[in-house]
Amino acid sequence: MPEAMERRPRVLVVEDEDSIAIALDFIITREGYEHERIATGNGALDHIRKTHPDLVLLDVMLPEVSGYEICQGVRLDPTLSHVKILLMTANGSAIGMRKGLAMGADGFIAKPFELAELKKEVRRLLTAADNGAPGEAGR
Amino acid sequence: MVRPAKPVDDWDMQMLRKLSLRTRILLIFAGLAAGAVVALVAGLWLGHRRLGSPDTVDAFVQAGVIAGFLIVGLVTLVWYLFDLNVAKPIDVLAGALRARTHADAGGNLDAAVARYLGDLAPAATAAAATLRETRSALAEAVARETLRLGQENARLETLLSDVPVGVLLCAGDGQIAFYNASAGETLTTGASIGLDHKITDYLRAGPILMAYDRLMRAGDADAASDLICTTVDGARVMAVRMRLMSDETETRPGYVLTLRDVTTDLAARTRTDALLAEIFDRLRRPVANIGMLMAAEPETGEPVDTALRAEVASLAAAVTDLADRHDAKRLEGWPIAMARASDLLDALKARLSNAGIDAEIDAAPLLLRCNGYDLIALIGGLCSRLAETAHRHLRISIGEEETGAVVRLVWEGDPLPFAKLERWLAEPVDAERPQLRLADVIVAHATDIWPERLDGNHAGLCLPIREARREVGRPPPIVRKVVHDFDLLSQSRSAKVADTRLENLTCVVFDTETTGLLPQQGDEIVQIAAVRIVNGRQVDGEVFDSLVNPGRPIPLSSTEVHGITEAMVSLAPDVDTVLQRFHHFARGAVLVAHNAPFDMEFLRRHEKRIGLKFDNPVLDTVLLSAVVYGQHASHSLDSLTDRLGITIPEEARHTAIGDTRATAEAYLKLVQILKGRQLTTFGDVLVEVRRHGRLLADLNTDEAIQK
Numbered sequence: 001m002p003e004a005m006e007r008r009p010r011v012l013v014v015e016d017e018d019s020i021a022i023a024l025d026f027i028i029t030r031e032g033y034e035h036e037r038i039a040t041g042n043g044a045l046d047h048i049r050k051t052h053p054d055l056v057l058l059d060v061m062l063p064e065v066s067g068y069e070i071c072q073g074v075r076l077d078p079t080l081s082h083v084k085i086l087l088m089t090a091n092g093s094a095i096g097m098r099k100g101l102a103m104g105a106d107g108f109i110a111k112p113f114e115l116a117e118l119k120k121e122v123r124r125l126l127t128a129a130d131n132g133a134p135g136e137a138g139r
Numbered sequence: 140m141v142r143p144a145k146p147v148d149d150w151d152m153q154m155l156r157k158l159s160l161r162t163r164i165l166l167i168f169a170g171l172a173a174g175a176v177v178a179l180v181a182g183l184w185l186g187h188r189r190l191g192s193p194d195t196v197d198a199f200v201q202a203g204v205i206a207g208f209l210i211v212g213l214v215t216l217v218w219y220l221f222d223l224n225v226a227k228p229i230d231v232l233a234g235a236l237r238a239r240t241h242a243d244a245g246g247n248l249d250a251a252v253a254r255y256l257g258d259l260a261p262a263a264t265a266a267a268a269t270l271r272e273t274r275s276a277l278a279e280a281v282a283r284e285t286l287r288l289g290q291e292n293a294r295l296e297t298l299l300s301d302v303p304v305g306v307l308l309c310a311g312d313g314q315i316a317f318y319n320a321s322a323g324e325t326l327t328t329g330a331s332i333g334l335d336h337k338i339t340d341y342l343r344a345g346p347i348l349m350a351y352d353r354l355m356r357a358g359d360a361d362a363a364s365d366l367i368c369t370t371v372d373g374a375r376v377m378a379v380r381m382r383l384m385s386d387e388t389e390t391r392p393g394y395v396l397t398l399r400d401v402t403t404d405l406a407a408r409t410r411t412d413a414l415l416a417e418i419f420d421r422l423r424r425p426v427a428n429i430g431m432l433m434a435a436e437p438e439t440g441e442p443v444d445t446a447l448r449a450e451v452a453s454l455a456a457a458v459t460d461l462a463d464r465h466d467a468k469r470l471e472g473w474p475i476a477m478a479r480a481s482d483l484l485d486a487l488k489a490r491l492s493n494a495g496i497d498a499e500i501d502a503a504p505l506l507l508r509c510n511g512y513d514l515i516a517l518i519g520g521l522c523s524r525l526a527e528t529a530h531r532h533l534r535i536s537i538g539e540e541e542t543g544a545v546v547r548l549v550w551e552g553d554p555l556p557f558a559k560l561e562r563w564l565a566e567p568v569d570a571e572r573p574q575l576r577l578a579d580v581i582v583a584h585a586t587d588i589w590p591e592r593l594d595g596n597h598a599g600l601c602l603p604i605r606e607a608r609r610e611v612g613r614p615p616p617i618v619r620k621v622v623h624d625f626d627l628l629s630q631s632r633s634a635k636v637a638d639t640r641l642e643n644l645t646c647v648v649f650d651t652e653t654t655g656l657l658p659q660q661g662d663e664i665v666q667i668a669a670v671r672i673v674n675g676r677q678v679d680g681e682v683f684d685s686l687v688n689p690g691r692p693i694p695l696s697s698t699e700v701h702g703i704t705e706a707m708v709s710l711a712p713d714v715d716t717v718l719q720r721f722h723h724f725a726r727g728a729v730l731v732a733h734n735a736p737f738d739m740e741f742l743r744r745h746e747k748r749i750g751l752k753f754d755n756p757v758l759d760t761v762l763l764s765a766v767v768y769g770q771h772a773s774h775s776l777d778s779l780t781d782r783l784g785i786t787i788p789e790e791a792r793h794t795a796i797g798d799t800r801a802t803a804e805a806y807l808k809l810v811q812i813l814k815g816r817q818l819t820t821f822g823d824v825l826v827e828v829r830r831h832g833r834l835l836a837d838l839n840t841d842e843a844i845q846k
Contacts (some may be wrong), residue, residue, distance in 0.1 A: 019428040019431075020427060023428070023431035023435040024430070027434060056588070065558075066558075066561070068557050070559075072556070072557045076554070088427075090420050090423040090424055091420075092462055092463065095587050097710045099587050099589045102589050110463070111423045111427035112423055112426040112430050112459065113430070113455075114434075114452070115431070115447055117415070118140075118431075132587055
């Protein structure tokens, strides 16, 4: 556990819109996490396989490859089981949320969301990752 | 088996019967003459032999010839008179009667011809006259009815031609037997509509045949099926209701289609939906961006900064709230009816087995709000594509979920890659409608679809349906509320009640159930039911039936009679409210009740409080029964209905509506009997009823009758 505490959790933001990506970069860094961003869905899955982030902040509407597809790809890969996914979508309907969770997302927030809501979800998922997979977290 | 030979004399009799009456009589007389002559000759010959002297031969011959001629002459004379006065008149009478029986010959029979036949000729004349009267009365009645039916037919055609809804009548094989102007207009696209054409020349066959099969399987004559169907060229979308025409003689009965063109409605809806979706999408992103950008900036505590943050937060809240409200109302006003889950899956299974796909189905007892035909096309299309990717054994279920339902397609194996699903959804639903993609069906149902991984090496597709409700048996057949009586158009409506013929009276027959028998001591109505009789028949759709909260306890002894408990009336309206509604229902009608004074007492004690007067003319079936059957017969409702051959179903007895219907039937029959006694108007009956005033009080004031 102490070993895990030493390493800063790594958050990958997959988001094509620059404005929110800039804001998220700033906020995530301020929260004390390591931050990385890619702007298209294409290649996102490979990037995740390579870097094994602790949390992927994933926009659903992406050019080329949709967020759902990336989500399904991560969940079908057993080596990525510790990677948590927080879906961000502009479709806030109940059915949209069910679809997100069914596709394997660990959390779901609808745009526009508040900072407090985002921070709470991110913290919840990273804590769960620590508790749920302590061994992997130190890898 | 040997057939016994026919006796010869029997054959002779048959020959005889074929001859005419007069010939037979002639033969009888000829036989008589011949017999007499033979007897004479034999007698003379015997006398001559006994005498033994040959020289007397001449004398014997002479006597014989003279006697012979006399006998023959006499018999001929008698025959002639008989023939002239009996046989010939009988023939003439028979001929005339036959003429009147088979052909419609008029005129009197010639009585002089048959003056020696006693009463036969007058009797035959009377019979012929009665026959003629009956026949002409029947012909008149038929002509009258034919004319009336013809007029009603014409009126119905006029009505149907003007209704803005398209109405079509099709034979079981789809041939159009009737269409109104509106149906003609909506369906005429290029080829104009024509009788005897097939409906499927105009409307796409799939949904029509599916609805027809569903109705045939349901086997319920009153069931109707709602469907959405496009014209053959796909240009127009119709909301269609199909109802089978019940005809037990046909194995494939015809059906009625009512069409409503919903093309513009649906198009406008689709455009509005798309616009709203775009509005929310294009608002959500920038609002989210601004919110996060604001959050990234450290708060300065300056008033402008604080105000800006508050505004952004309230904008975000507003967008979220509006989007949620829009989401909750997505299907409101969608012109699509509920479809039975089991019907959907049955049709789907049939479609799949035609395509060689083995599907196991499992439908919860639910009704789904969906476009059944398109939904089946969507799921069927997905199944076919799954089958092509080696998932040939599929399990399709429809289950309940929250306020809606969910369709699940399950197979053994890996989940469907999301990208593949997306590709499939971009493909057309069927070859006939290349412009309609599978995804469009999903969007039209305001839902979504996704692949999922299930336990034990199973995977599936999940398609929620937003609106569903539990099936509660087949809904009870709706009384078709076609309420018409064209005779109202022709009656002079100004006739005073007293002069109105009984069969033309508009009556409201009613019955009350009460807490007890003593209104003076506070007993109150707990149920009141009524039906309307217009132009001599009960109007099916016009029924008043209401429980009443009596505002006082219902004694157990009363509950045992009518079965109404305090719990049943606890939520019912109070007596004032119900009586106001009843007053409205009975406006302008004659009130009819069995033992009317009892029921009227319960109504009239509230007149002051509700500010309305029950001053309608009143007829009491007890009094009418007394007029018809005499005062000493029993006039209870049971005895009366029994005498008139009316049966009240046991479960309906002592329910207000059951007794009301029985009273109404009894009233209609009593009116027929009274008519037979020349009591034809309300006034006539009233005079007669008042003679029985000793039996029961008559409730009619003079004002009521003059109304």
